Amino acid sequence: MTDRSAKPRRRRKEARPGEILEAGLAEFTERGFGPARMEDIARRAGVAKGTVFRYFPTKEALFEAAVQSRLAPVLAGAQAALADPPGTATEMLRALIVDAHRGVMDSDMPQIMRMVLTEGPRFPQLLEAYHRLSMARGQEVIQRVLARGVAAGEFRDSALLRAPMLIMAPALMAAMWRLNFERLNPVPREALLEGHLEMVFGALASDGRRGEPAVSPPGSPAPRSPRPRSSPRRRS
């Protein structure tokens, strides 16, 4: 984004790859892999078509690189979350969920997600990378929090422990809904987040008291954590 306004050639070996990557990602997200044209990507990057191929051998390679470039930060974020900070499991889980909703609503994460799912069959390695960086990592974090919560008596021994992906299912739903049906049927953001929390903590509630401290509406001040109860009720 410098002074290429006219069309004097400029040689900037260093800056190109990043710009092309960004342009590619933009075109791919808004048109999809197939319909995106290399020439448009080039123009968007302020570069001639041939130049793109000097940095990425094929369209597929560019696509993978572009998506990967957005997967890296995810990894970093998950890494940070792994260094479990102080706080009750309830607070941690609540924070994870609220963050997920923010990510879904205020970033291009849903588009990336959609692309990965869309082109999955065609780019198995990309699917695998996404799984490793996002899905598996996320599951690991969640599982750790859940285990801690169970140990502390905050959570009961729920089936969610065996299907941790369920914890984020409502966020996935929010992402897909926003991406596709926002026009026809806008997502009720507040209710979505609130309902999400109700579902998760309702399922995990260690006894008669549901985890309503964690389920206060988003705007309200942070709730205090519940005192850990003894013996979580076990079924079966």
Next chain:
Amino acid sequence: MTDRSAKPRRRRKEARPGEILEAGLAEFTERGFGPARMEDIARRAGVAKGTVFRYFPTKEALFEAAVQSRLAPVLAGAQAALADPPGTATEMLRALIVDAHRGVMDSDMPQIMRMVLTEGPRFPQLLEAYHRLSMARGQEVIQRVLARGVAAGEFRDSALLRAPMLIMAPALMAAMWRLNFERLNPVPREALLEGHLEMVFGALASDGRRGEPAVSPPGSPAPRSPRPRSSPRRRS
């Protein structure tokens, strides 16, 4: 699927559209709209390329028709569900959820869903049809059941009432997961369904007592609550 084994021309004006539709759907689901080739669809239908165009003017038209052909049954199913049968709201909701999981696990519904979401931007009308037939209809049914449950005191006044799509979020997650990550990380079917029920009825529980009659684990003996109906499901 008759005796076109050799290649004598056969004129079967009646049977063609259905066969072509089916072939198209198959190719579209396994390759996606863009990569699917009309010639392959034709061959798969046991027909020459030109013939396909006698029944469907363009590739887009065939695609829409193919997807629509699978949307119709959905409508019928929803219709049936709308005629609310006897039973408590809890039982009805449980049945809806169990059915959704069966649909997700044992049919090609996830593929259809994926295609609609994938090609949504390119086929807005298809997105709209899908929304009208599946999403809106589903929400309507769910909302009706929830309202009944609240009126009967079975459910509390949850945020889920304002975001009914959340009820089926875990099923969506199951569908997407199965479609994309099954290889890398098989879905724990039982735990998914069980967790799903826990989340929904946990959030809706009208008081301290969570709706455990609806959340009995798959393998365990009959739930210990006095509930004459709602036989525990038997599968696996």
Next chain:
DNA sequence: AGCAGTAATGACCGATAGGTCAGCAAAGCC
């Protein structure tokens, strides 16, 4: 059998877009 009428065919067309490469010009060096 002869004869429409028309379903079905597949060679062909034209547009699109991924990928190439011979040459050009900017940057660096003397």
Next chain:
DNA sequence: GGCTTTGCTGACCTATCGGTCATTACTGCT
């Protein structure tokens, strides 16, 4: 300024594929 290196260019090549249409041959009618 002149020379070399090499990042960059865009005209060009070519494979692919949606869509067409003149021709073929199957079916039913008389």
